[in-house]
Structure formats: structure tokens, C-alpha cells
Amino acid sequence: MAQTDKDIFALLKTITTATITTVLLKKGLRNVWLRGTKPLKPGQPRIVGRAFTLRFVPAREDLATPASWASPISTRAAIEAMPEGCIAVVDAMGVTDAGIFGDILCARMQKRGVAALVTDGVMRDLAGVLDTGLPVWCDGAAAPPSVAGLTFVNWGEPIGCGGVAVFPDDLIVVDADGAVVIPKAFVEEVAGLCAEQEKLEAWIMSEVERGVPLPGLYPPNDEAKARYQAWSKK
Structure with a gap:
């Protein structure tokens, strides 16, 4: 009998990402650990959830502007599409001098029941982000906003985060060692x-x-x- 997500999540919350990478390696999947995804705060719990993907590309001056934050295709609109319990996985191309999200966006994600945020980029408004209580895995912090180095282009499509292919609804597990993706066809x-x-x-x-x-x-x-x-x- 097929297991439910609830059963699988409960089981995987007891399994380290180190063990998961070993098992996936035996299945022939070597590239599953998302580089640059470190716990923003020590002691964050192990979290399991389905991937909700977001993608940035390099900044282009006509698109990467503060006005773009009000566009129908924006990080704000993407957050409103996030289902409860998902893990937001953001392809920031490893850019570390522009923060993709700050305290207000993280507070809204927390309010919507998003389980965690994972990115190969960095955050801004660090103290405020920590105050929201949203568990975050990222590559540090930077003061400039996302549009200083990135253009947001879409959500809900395949991305490359930390050098790893992540598809919508793949399973993400995060703990003290970082973030690992389990392709959805292999989860059970x-x-x-x-x-x-x-x-x-x-x-x-x-x-x-x-x-x-x-x-x-x-x-x-x-x-x-x-x-x-x-x-x-x-």
C-alpha cells in the first residue's frame, strides 16, 4: 500500500541528510546536496517538505528595478501561491551580494505556513528575518536588495539551486548538514x-x-x- 506524504514526512524527519545522500548514491544519484545551503540559525530542526521552486536570472537594468516588485510576476506574487507546508527553494545562481528576501517577505511566508526557505543565495534584514521564526537555509547575508544583482523571472518550474536540479514537488529535507533533494519518483x-x-x-x-x-x-x-x-x- 502506498504511503501518504504524512507517513513519509514523519519517517524522513528521523533520517539525516547524510544518510539520504548515501542511499541516493546507491541508487546512482550523486548530485543531490544543494551547495551553499547552510542553516541561518544554529539548532534549526530537520524539516521535510515538497519543493515550491522560484527562479532568478542575472539582473537586467530594464527589469531589475524596485517597480518590478509590484509586477504580477514577482516574489510577492510567488509567496501568495505557496501552499502550506511547502519548502520554498530559490535559485539565486549563488549570488551573494544581493539579498533575495528580507524580513517582510519572510514574515508573510511564515504567516502562510511555509515550512522553510532554501536558497543558494543570501538574505537581507538578517535580524528581522531571524525574528520571523521562518527556518532558512542560505549562504549568508547581504544588505543590497535582490534587484541589485538579480531579476526574478518565475515560480513553479524546474530550477538549478546550488548546482542541483530541483523540480516542483520533489522532496526536500534540510538539517544541520544542509539541504538534500529526493526526486519525487524515488521518494517512497x-x-x-x-x-x-x-x-x-x-x-x-x-x-x-x-x-x-x-x-x-x-x-x-x-x-x-x-x-x-x-x-x-x-
């Missing part, structure tokens, strides 16, 4: 594999703590696998 399978991987690694850690040498244990050889299977049946 990967969630199950991650649970088993975490269980195996917990057993390996218990073996390390009692003094077992690493060769043959990590990764486990046939003898170690047999001991693990016996342990897991207890």
Missing part, C-alpha cells in the same frame, strides 16, 4: 531504504563503541551482516 522507495540504513548504522555504531575494528564492519562483510541480521530480529 528512498524513505524505506533510509530507515533500514539508519538501523544498520545504529548497530554499527554500537559495535564501534564496544571496540570492534572497522575492517569487515563498515561496510559489513558477510559475517558482520549475519550478526546484524541476528541483532535486528531480537
